[in-house]
Amino acid sequence: MKNTVGEFDSILSPLEQDVLTVIWPDKKLRVRQIYDKLKSKRKLALSSVAVILDRLHERSVVGRKMETGRGGVRYIYYPKSDKRNFEKSVVEDAVNKLIKHFGSTAVSYFNERFARRR
């Protein structure tokens, strides 16, 4: 499995892709740890990483739990699914949207398309 998510350009912002690239293999990370891993590659602020992680959490792409440590209370972020399952959920979401907006037109197109492939 590739550790890059460059192919999700239309679904994720570049920083979201970078954050996921870091979090997928390492599983559980704090904001500052993710920031430390990314700052060597690109110029960014800790607050930007925090905002991106919050956004990914709102979209249920990552989960988080509170942890109390020396520096106070922190979130530990972890991926909700691995890359493959994430891809699946993106495809499912896109298909659902197409069916919702175009109804039978979308469904008949899928049938045509699958028949062509067979």
Place this chain on the structure above:
Amino acid sequence: MLLEAVSSFFGNPLHLTVLIVSWTLALISFLHWREHPEARYLYAHLFFLFVPLLDFAVAVPCQIPFVQGLLTFCSVVVTRTIIFLIPVALLLAVVLGYHVAPAVYRRMYSAKQVRDARFEKLARKAGLSGTRFWVLDTAKPIAFSIRKDVLMSVGMFELLRRKEQDAVLLHELGHVRQKSSLAKFSLSLARWFSPVAHFASVDTRISAEERAADRFAIRMQGTARHLKTAKHKLSQYSE
């Protein structure tokens, strides 16, 4: 007589409907505009308090002796509104804003009360006792105080270094100290006029109280450096 007016008001299906509809709209406004706090509180407030009270003020009869004694032109809608709206709004606002709003706020952010040695040390340093510390479960950097409670978000912890966190906590403890004085208590009565105004005080507005809380934090830390860098980081935080 006033009690009779209140009971006949609630006994009237029309007014009861107005009350139920406006409170439902208040609830919808509160739940719907999560992303726009100002619109959320404005409309929630308008529907929750203003509409029912205005309806009550207009509906209540002028025969109540104390009203007649107070102003002879009771029949003027504006006068009646002022007579009935202000005391009832004030009473409701005190109860809601002072007792209910903190609980609502804590629930909104799933606040957890934490016994934090560092916070307790700072509170002692600030000469305060009986203060409670709550952690708000949100990544947005927020900190505020209500009565003797100081609330700070996980996002604030994540964004700031230890000394900067202390500066923010001392700033909030400064607010707790201000509120304990009788003068500030009286001044904050004006804020109680609306429970929403109590919520709105969360905004970091440059006011006399904010400046006094800043001065307190700087005095306690012996330097303005940490508060300054904390504010700079917070100003950089964007949605």
